[in-house]
Amino acid sequence: MTFEAWLQSRLTAHGFACGPIDGVVGPVTIAAIRAFEASRRLPVDGRADEAVVAALRRSSSRVDPETAAAVENRVVPEAEIQKIALVGDIWPRQSGVPAFYGAVGTRQTKVAMPFEMVLAWSKATRIRSITLHEWVAPSAERVLQTIAALYSASEREALGLNLFGGSLNVRRMRGGSAWSMHAWGIAIDFDPERNQLKWGAPKARLSHPDALPFWKAWETEGWLSLGRVRNYDFMHVQAARL
Numbered sequence: 218m219t220f221e222a223w224l225q226s227r228l229t230a231h232g233f234a235c236g237p238i239d240g241v242v243g244p245v246t247i248a249a250i251r252a253f254e255a256s257r258r259l260p261v262d263g264r265a266d267e268a269v270v271a272a273l274r275r276s277s278s279r280v281d282p283e284t285a286a287a288v289e290n291r292v293v294p295e296a297e298i299q300k301i302a303l304v305g306d307i308w309p310r311q312s313g314v315p316a317f318y319g320a321v322g323t324r325q326t327k328v329a330m331p332f333e334m335v336l337a338w339s340k341a342t343r344i345r346s347i348t349l350h351e352w353v354a355p356s357a358e359r360v361l362q363t364i365a366a367l368y369s370a371s372e373r374e375a376l377g378l379n380l381f382g383g384s385l386n387v388r389r390m391r392g393g394s395a396w397s398m399h400a401w402g403i404a405i406d407f408d409p410e411r412n413q414l415k416w417g418a419p420k421a422r423l424s425h426p427d428a429l430p431f432w433k434a435w436e437t438e439g440w441l442s443l444g445r446v447r448n449y450d451f452m453h454v455q456a457a458r459l
């Protein structure tokens with residue numbers, strides 16, 4: 218086994234998916250190294266230096282059996298890995314999400330909310346920060362700041378942008394066995410009551426023209442709205458393409 222293949226197999230065993238273990242250190246493997254470094258509080262530079270190798274040798278896997286099995290049985294077609302590589306800083310397709318972001322529920326961080334927000338189903342509960350995957354958090358923070366500048370407080374309330382419907386949530390998709398994009402902390406829901414899953418335009422509130430600047434702010438950073446492209450789930454925005 219080459220050093221590169223050993224590196225990939227150790228990272229994968231720890232739940233930091235590298236795509237196929239082929240001994241080729243491409244963008245997905247480098248992303249896995251960076252995530253491993255962050256998890257072990259090492260300098261995050263994506264290089265498999267002595268500290269990384271020592272940490273990989275020393276540590277045992279902390280991944281729960283279910284996640285380990287999911288990583289083990291994961292099939293990411295080579296073509297998808299190449300697409301991830303090609304798009305660089307932009308988000309992967311949904312099929313490439315496990316390889317790109319790693320195990321569900323890992324590498325989460327908090328983003329401070331730059332405007333007033335409350336929990337959609339408990340409006341007395343203020344939301345001061347939301348939990349997101351550490352790779353999408355800086356992008357989400359920029360978008361939320363744009364939204365704070367684009368709309369007044371009363372406009373945000375009228376649109377329901379102040380009603381938080383969830384971000385990180387390690388669960389399966391409704392009616393399916395695949396993980397929801399929320400399981401990686403790469404999706405955010407707004408005002409679920411007025412944007413129910415099966416509602417399209419014009420019933421869903423966020424399908425109305427005054428929501429366009431909101432969606433443009435996300436789309437500028439490569440985020441995707443299922444409402445905008447598939448006319449359902451207008452509450453939801455995600456850092457993954459279809």
Ligand SMILES: [Zn+2]
Nearest residue numbers: 404405406453
């Ligand atoms: Zn959602």
